[in-house]
Amino acid sequence: MSTHAYGAHAADKPIEAIAIERRAPGPNDVQIDIAYCGICHSDLHQVRSEWPGTLYPCVPGHEIVGHVSAVGDTVGVGCLVGSCQQCASCGEGLEQYCTNGFVGTYNGPTPDAPGHTLGGYSQRIVVDQKFVLKVSHGEDQLAAVAPLLCAGITTYSPLRHWKAGPGKKVGIVGIGGLGHMGIKLAHAMGAHTVAFTTSESKRQDAHDLGADEVVISRDAAQMQAHAGSFDFILNTVAAPHNLDAFTTLLKRDGTMCLVGAPASPHPSPSVMPLIFGRRAIAGSLIGGIAETQEMLDFCAEHGIVSEIEMVTAQQIDAAYERMLKSDVKYRFVIDNATMSA
Ligand code: NAP
Ligand code: ZN
DSSP states (O other): OEEEEEEBSSTTSOOEEEEEEOOOOOTTEEEEEEEEEEOOHHHHHHHTTSSTTOOSSBOOOOOEEEEETTTOOEEEEOSEEEOOSOSHHHHTTOGGGOTTOOEESSSOBOSSTTSBOOOSSBSEEEEEGGGOEEOOSOGGGHHHHGGGGTHHHHHHHHHHHTTOOTTOEEEEEOOSHHHHHHHHHHHHTTOEEEEEESOGGGHHHHHHHTOSEEEETTOHHHHHTTTTOEEEEEEOOSSOOOTHHHHTTEEEEEEEEEOOOOSSOOOOOOSHHHHTTTOEEEEOOSOOHHHHHHHHHHHHHHTOOOOEEEEOGGGHHHHHHHHHTTOOSSEEEEEGGGGOO
16 A cells, blocks of 8 residues: 655655555555654664665554554554564564564565565554554654654663663663653663763753753763763764773673664773773664563653654654754654644
């Protein structure tokens, strides 16, 4: 079925209206009328070929909320729409680490034309029901729920894995789409939450989001005051930067988990702060389907949604430019109704 979408035909081409085809739903599929789609920094990395392997046309979007066509149930789709279901990772509900390769919501392999998946910058999507999440937030909050499907789960999963909670001191680095959710979630889990930002203008917001303390990461004296004190640091920064400034803030046996995926590498971290203190640098990828549902339910229970700025489909490129300047509070969300024109 022909569907209005927005995407790019090449890395240096603008995001524009594209007509795409969605498959007819099979017996295990759910067809969803998309209401809203968040704009993740990964969309920008992918559509502009900052990461290798982008296939065109590229229709990004993996923070999808909407309604099951003709039924009306409120649902979400995140970064995953398929996995082998047979490997050990899939068996443990960790489909994102599928050893045979998961199918991403965009740029993933599919038998459907054009041979790769096309994401949520579109009016409709057809997804295997195993990868469809149930949304229990109020209908009036739907747009602000969309970013939970990537920014929410990508911060929730490592915070749970490294046991953020009462008695733990947790840092969140970079207060963008992921980072602002990281603050809300770490705070809700009961951790002493410290926000690190390069933007003085975000200081008050970070407190309002739930940070107990806010550190301007370019200020060496403010950083030094926290040396050796963190159990866990979640680093969401989308650009290469000096990791040593943060590893030295970890306690003995502390971990900094990187979720930011910059287009070019960070400067190599120094070994000394790692070996003196048995500190670790780790990584984490989104989250599995069961954990994504757990996160959505946790957020509904704790009244957590994203802070959003709504845009039209025609404003996506302008939104990307603002994200590159860290000028978004704190997630752009597309009103997909603006795609029908
Ligand atoms: P975003 O909204 O653009 O936020 C990134 C934040 O990083 C900015 O708001 C800014 O925060 C900080 N920052 C940007 N440039 C910086 C620089 N040069 N030096 C220091 N800080 C800088 O991006 P996002 O959507 O949250 O995504 C963040 C990264 O995570 C991207 O690389 C994305 O691809 C990746 N990602 C990974 C996963 C995963 O599964 N691992 C999932 C989703 C996204 P301040 O103004 O507070 O400094
Ligand atoms: Zn994302």
